[in-house]
Every structure is written in structure tokens, then in C-alpha cells.
Amino acid sequence: MKPGPPPDTAEARRRYRQLASRYDRHIRFVAPLRRRAVERLKLRDGDHVLDLGCGTGASFEDLRSAVGVTGQVTGIELSDEMAAVARQRIEDNEWKNVEVLVGDAANVTLPSDVDGILFFETHDLMRTPAAVKRAVAAGGPGARVVAFGPASAPRWAFPVNAIVRSVARRYVTTFEGFDAPWSHLAAEVPGLRVRRLFLGGAYLAVGQTAGPPRP
Numbered sequence: 001m002k003p004g005p006p007p008d009t010a011e012a013r014r015r016y017r018q019l020a021s022r023y024d025r026h027i028r029f030v031a032p033l034r035r036r037a038v039e040r041l042k043l044r045d046g047d048h049v050l051d052l053g054c055g056t057g058a059s060f061e062d063l064r065s066a067v068g069v070t071g072q073v074t075g076i077e078l079s080d081e082m083a084a085v086a087r088q089r090i091e092d093n094e095w096k097n098v099e100v101l102v103g104d105a106a107n108v109t110l111p112s113d114v115d116g117i118l119f120f121e122t123h124d125l126m127r128t129p130a131a132v133k134r135a136v137a138a139g140g141p142g143a144r145v146v147a148f149g150p151a152s153a154p155r156w157a158f159p160v161n162a163i164v165r166s167v168a169r170r171y172v173t174t175f176e177g178f179d180a181p182w183s184h185l186a187a188e189v190p191g192l193r194v195r196r197l198f199l200g201g202a203y204l205a206v207g208q209t210a211g212p213p214r215p
Ligand SMILES: C[S@@+](CC[C@H](N)C(=O)[O-])C[C@H]1O[C@@H](n2cnc3c(N)ncnc32)[C@H](O)[C@@H]1O
Pocket: 009, 012, 013, 016, 027, 052, 053, 054, 055, 056, 057, 058, 059, 076, 077, 078, 079, 082, 103, 104, 105, 106, 119, 120, 121, 122, 123, 124, 125, 128, 131, 171
């Protein structure tokens, strides 16, 4: 199979400019998976967590509950319009310890020494080696890393693939790496554990950065 083009950030900005105002309505069905992904980060009071491609901040409530009022949530988002919705969410909830940095995760300045790193439904980011490398480098020793997203199911599950692709094509600018979207992350996080979900049409990857596990 041909490798496919790399993610196209200009196209993603254009796509999400249009999607931003109605995006939250489209994603309600993944709320239980979002909760599960955040649980796998094993965050504690006072932790700092990075939410790559945070979009409208749909994970913020779960992340903030996990780190408490003394912790910190930092979202990174490419699209100004998605980030504006996320910032409105922060303001509406009067969260003082949640922030959004707008820019391309491949080159925006990231915080350092974070305790948790989340990629939730961010195929384009998962297929951008520089973004993955920089995100993992932002983790302190033993920081937890969790990624969830769509993937190609095995050939026998072709109806699953048809559904997954038809939904995903709205949100991704490439299907490059759709067979193993976690491959760049696995190169940065030795021992990354990947579990296939929904007959292989999605995955949950969990690991930790090098160094001793956090006590
Ligand atoms: C499908 S949305 C997921 C949003 C959010 N994580 C969620 O769970 O609802 C993918 C998001 O990744 C963002 N994104 C894509 N490429 C990016 C990049 N290079 N740097 C930062 N954000 C990016 C998009 O703008 C979009 O908001």
C-alpha cells in the first residue's frame, strides 16, 4: 500500500475553522472512551498534563478533575477557532489552572516536565513525528502517555473499516499510517502497550516516558 501524504496543517486549519461551532455535538458518543483514556493517565492532585490537539477542550473537565485545583492542564491547538471554543469553556467554568496554547504542536513552545501526555482523536498529530517527539520530550521521567483514536480494522472487518473511514475523513487530512497510527509514538515510548478496540476500528495506547515510574 502507498504510504499516503503527510498531514496537511493548512487543510486542518481550514477544516476545523468550519467545524468549530458544531464540533462538540459530533463527539458526545466518545465521552466514555475519553474518561477511560484520562483514567489511564493515572494523574494525581498537583500534576501537570498536556492535551495535544485539545480542540474545543472536550477533555478538560476530566483532566482537571484528575489533577485537582493545584494541578495544571495545558492544551495545544492548531486551529484558532477550536481554541476559541476551548477558551470559552475555560472562562465559563472559571478554571484558573487550564490554558490553551495556539500553534502547531510540531513547533509551538511546549511546557516541560509534565506528568501526563494525552493524544485523544488526533490522527494527524500522531502521524507528525516532530509533534510526537516533542510531546514525549515534554514529559518528565516516568510521565504517562495515552493515545486513543481510529485505526484500520483487519480486512475481514471491512464493514467496520467503511464506517470508521467515513466518520474519520471529516477530522483527518490523511489516512497515512492508519494501519498503526501509534507507530511514531511507539518509537518514542519503549514498551508502549496497544489495545485494539471495536473489532480493530480504534486503539488505545498506553505507556510512559523513560525513567523510573512515578512513586
Ligand atoms: C479530531 S480533533 C480532536 C480534538 C480533541 N482532542 C477531542 O478529543 O475532541 C483533532 C484536533 O487536532 C488539532 N490538530 C491537528 N493538527 C495539529 C497540530 N499539528 N498541532 C496542534 N493541533 C493539531 C486539530 O485542529 C483538531 O482540533
